[in-house]
Amino acid sequence: MQSRIEMRKRNNRNNLYLIIIGIIAVIAIICGFFIHNQRVAAERSQREYASTHFNPNVTIYGVKVGKLTVNKATTKINDQADNVVFLRNKKIIAEKDDNVQTISQAEVKNIFTKQHTDLPSKQKYVFKSAKMDEAKKNLQKIQKAVVTYKINGKEYQLRADELIHEVTYKDGKYKFTDVKKLHAKLEKIDQEVKTLKKSYKFTVPVGNKVNGKTITVKNESYGWGIYVKKAVAAVEKALINGQTTVDGSKYIYGEGYSTYAHGYGKSNHGIGQNYVVVSIKNQELWVVRKGKVAVHLNDVVTGTEDKGNATPKGVWYIMYKESPSVLRGYNDDGSKYASKVQYWMPFTLSGCGLHDASWRNDWSKSAYLTGGSHGCVNIRPAEIRSVWNNVLTNDAVIVY
Numbered sequence: 001m002q003s004r005i006e007m008r009k010r011n012n013r014n015n016l017y018l019i020i021i022g023i024i025a026v027i028a029i030i031c032g033f034f035i036h037n038q039r040v041a042a043e044r045s046q047r048e049y050a051s052t053h054f055n056p057n058v059t060i061y062g063v064k065v066g067k068l069t070v071n072k073a074t075t076k077i078n079d080q081a082d083n084v085v086f087l088r089n090k091k092i093i094a095e096k097d098d099n100v101q102t103i104s105q106a107e108v109k110n111i112f113t114k115q116h117t118d119l120p121s122k123q124k125y126v127f128k129s130a131k132m133d134e135a136k137k138n139l140q141k142i143q144k145a146v147v148t149y150k151i152n153g154k155e156y157q158l159r160a161d162e163l164i165h166e167v168t169y170k171d172g173k174y175k176f177t178d179v180k181k182l183h184a185k186l187e188k189i190d191q192e193v194k195t196l197k198k199s200y201k202f203t204v205p206v207g208n209k210v211n212g213k214t215i216t217v218k219n220e221s222y223g224w225g226i227y228v229k230k231a232v233a234a235v236e237k238a239l240i241n242g243q244t245t246v247d248g249s250k251y252i253y254g255e256g257y258s259t260y261a262h263g264y265g266k267s268n269h270g271i272g273q274n275y276v277v278v279s280i281k282n283q284e285l286w287v288v289r290k291g292k293v294a295v296h297l298n299d300v301v302t303g304t305e306d307k308g309n310a311t312p313k314g315v316w317y318i319m320y321k322e323s324p325s326v327l328r329g330y331n332d333d334g335s336k337y338a339s340k341v342q343y344w345m346p347f348t349l350s351g352c353g354l355h356d357a358s359w360r361n362d363w364s365k366s367a368y369l370t371g372g373s374h375g376c377v378n379i380r381p382a383e384i385r386s387v388w389n390n391v392l393t394n395d396a397v398i399v400y
Contacts, residue, residue, distance in 0.1 A: 046120055047119060050116065050118060052070075053067050054066055055125060056120065056122060057124045058124075058127075059127065060103070061103065061127070061132070062081055062128075065077065070112050074103065074104070078101060078102045081102045083100045083102040084097045084168065084169065085135045085136055086166060086167070086169075087143055088165070089165070092139055092143075100171050114127075138174070142160055143160055146160070147244060149235065150245060150247055151193055151252075154193060156185075158185065163185055164182060164239070179232055186235075190226035195263060197219060198223065200219075200269050202215060202268075202271070203215075205277055205286045208293050210292055217398055217400060219263075219315045220316055221317060221347075222271075222396050223254070223270065223315070225253060226251065230251040231248060231251040256319065257319035258317075258319065262396070263396070271396045272396070273291040274288060276396070278311070280310070280368070280400065282365075283367075284296070285354075297379065299364075301360065301362070301363060301377070302373065302399075303368065303372050304371065305370075306369065309374050310375070312375070312399065313400055316396070316397045317397060318346075318347055318393050319347060319353075321345050321391070323342055323343050323344065327344065327355065327376075341358075342356050342381070343385070343387070345387075353377070354376070354384075355377075356378075356381045356384035357378035358381050
């Protein structure tokens with residue numbers, strides 16, 4: 001009897017154990033579900049966070065943007081990152097310019113996509129400005145560059161480290177902010193090679209011989225010089241593009257009616273083989289074509305010597321040709337004149353030129369002393385056409 005009671009008690013204990021175990025199992029299952037759900041919820045939260053925030057160890061353009069949104073990261077980068085590079089006193093310097101946008105929100109969004117992971121990652125991400133890095137490399141190249149400046153058969157070595165004081169890379173563009181030494185160097189070269197206002201020995205015709213006697217002449221409107229401002233810009237462009245030579249003939253100028261660079265590259269002191277010569281003393285005129293005398297006139301009349309109307313000496317050029325034409329101006333008494341001519345070939349801006357003079361009766365060698373022109377070279381109507389047919393625009397006119 002007692003053994004049955006003990007067995008019953010034992011069974012009851014076993015049942016209790018089973019109940020307890022069952023309860024524990026149920027609690028474990030419930031806890032497991034809870035923990036799982038918590039983990040899923042936490043992971044979902046982390047995924048959502050990672051979808052809108054940078055990973056913790058991200059640097060863009062030298063600025064830490066970890067755990068920031070795209071908007072906040074954009075603002076921080078634009079507030080703190082360097083965006084301008086200088087080559088100054090042979091050193092590369094990066095600075096912040098508040099007037100220049102460093103990066104756009106779209107660019108930051110693109111970087112965000114590159115570093116994005118499903119869950120936050122402690123991996124380090126460093127994104128540098130390709131433009132700034134490229135600018136630094138280019139400025140270093142510019143600093144070491146040497147450009148050969150070629151002009152009129154001569155070559156000049158222009159060293160950036162000696163002539164360029166400051167170059168700026170800003171807002172995607174290079175700007176030379178201090179090139180005083182380069183400007184001065186090109187002005188010095190200009191003084192050496194230009195032909196405007198320069199004097200030189202030249203052989204003029206005598207009689208029908210093209211090589212008559214040698215005299216000293218001075219270029220006035222005829223000739224050329226270096227357009228220094230354009231030449232500086234050309235050298236700057238060459239430095240930026242990595243070019244080693246600059247053709248200086250592309251950056252020259254002339255004076256007077258046309259800015260054409262007269263005589264550049266020509267032989268015979270830049271005069272070439274086609275030109276006009278006027279002798280005031282002998283009242284003669286020659287037209288030289290292809291190195292030979294094509295026209296020789298013995299009795300032209302130049303400007304009146306004693307009234308301040310003397311034909312200006314020097315080397316000029318035919319500005320244009322016009323036929324027929326009306327020459328207008330003022331007489332010595334202040335009255336106006338309007339003279340019709342068949343052929344007009346001006347060579348100075350003051351109004352001097354070659355033309356026929358049907359009104360003139362005195363063609364003597366001394367006419368120019370007291371009864372000459374207002375400064376032009378008068379030519380007999382019967383002879384003017386031979387001059388017209390052999391003279392071209394831009395031909396040199398040598399008056400001596």
